[in-house]
Amino acid sequence: MIYTVLPLSVRTVVSNDDLLNEILLRLPVISIVLFKLVSKRWLSLIKSPTFIRRRSRIPNIDTPSGLFIEHRLDTNVYGLVPLDIRIRSRLENTFKTGACIRSNAIVMQSCNGLFLCYVRPNHKFCIYNPTVNLFKMLPEPHYSEPEHHLFIKMAFDPTKSPYYKVMHATFINDYYPPESYRIQIYSSETGIWSNVYEHSGPFEGLVSAIYCNNAIHWINHGDNGKLHYKLDFVNTAVILTKIQLPVTVKRKRSCKLFESRGSLLLLGMDNTCSHDQLNVYKMGNRDSEWSLKYSVNKRRISLGGVWCIALGEREEDSFMVIELNGKVVLYNFVLKTFRALPEVQLMLSKIRFPLCNIFLLTASFASV
Structure with a gap:
């Protein structure tokens, strides 16, 4: 057996908490999570409330580390497919939280x-951080009748x-389509629902x-795909803004919005080339x-067939996950390379209904 003797400088650092x-x-958060396996001492340091509190205060958004896929719709079973090669896949990863x-x-x-x-059968909502479990x-929103429910979205x-x-x-x-909507805002800072607004607008999308x-x-396809709408609700009022889509994008449901690392992205079919191509546009600041x-x-x-788009910290780390020739692969925009995701294929083989829910998993120590 060969033993490696660490330099004195390294031993000095690793022995000092x-x-x-x-x-x-x-x-990065995902590296910290993986370092829990180094030793019991490292595990204890990383799991300490003080460390988690300090790391959660560092403003940073890591590159997505996996896909969280619902692959048994009747029992809400989710699988984790890693995008980081250091992570093991979990094909039967149900929620690990309380009963x-x-x-x-x-x-x-x-x-x-x-x-x-969304928690059944009592029609409750919850926020879950899978990294720290x-x-x-x-609390229940005001005016939360399920039959009148339109949508609920989180901003973080x-x-x-x-x-x-x-x-x-x-x-x-x-009436349908509804003429007006009642909008409520919940803040984790105050812990209550407030700011009830009545609003009318093209909310079909x-x-x-x-x-x-x-x-x-969102994109309102009732406008022939010409406009995308922005509804600001984080500031003091709910404000609806119309923004023109790029002129080179084909109309009629030929574009889709994505978000990554704080950037709004638009995937659309280009109509200026002899052969159609998909363009990824980025919204300005x-x-x-x-x-x-x-x-x-x-x-x-x-x-x-495009499941998600993710921007990396470096340009060469940006990618999208797509269906290609019956397989699910990761495509690198800059390197123009493809990497198969066989774990997704295994999940797809178990699905009894069409796949409907795919979520990017980003490691975070954020508090709930």
């Missing part, structure tokens, strides 16, 4: 490390605030809306105009 803590605090939500929770949204969940049941950006907000909307009347930069964004980020040959990729 204060120095080791300072080093660990500066690492009050175990096996009854449905993931509705993933937002920078936190999951917004913590959850919080939310640790680079802006340690607190999250949840937006809940219900129909005010029984809200069910598939996404959160980015203090607002909910002032939410005023789109700029072209990536172009992908569309001959083998359909718009509906």
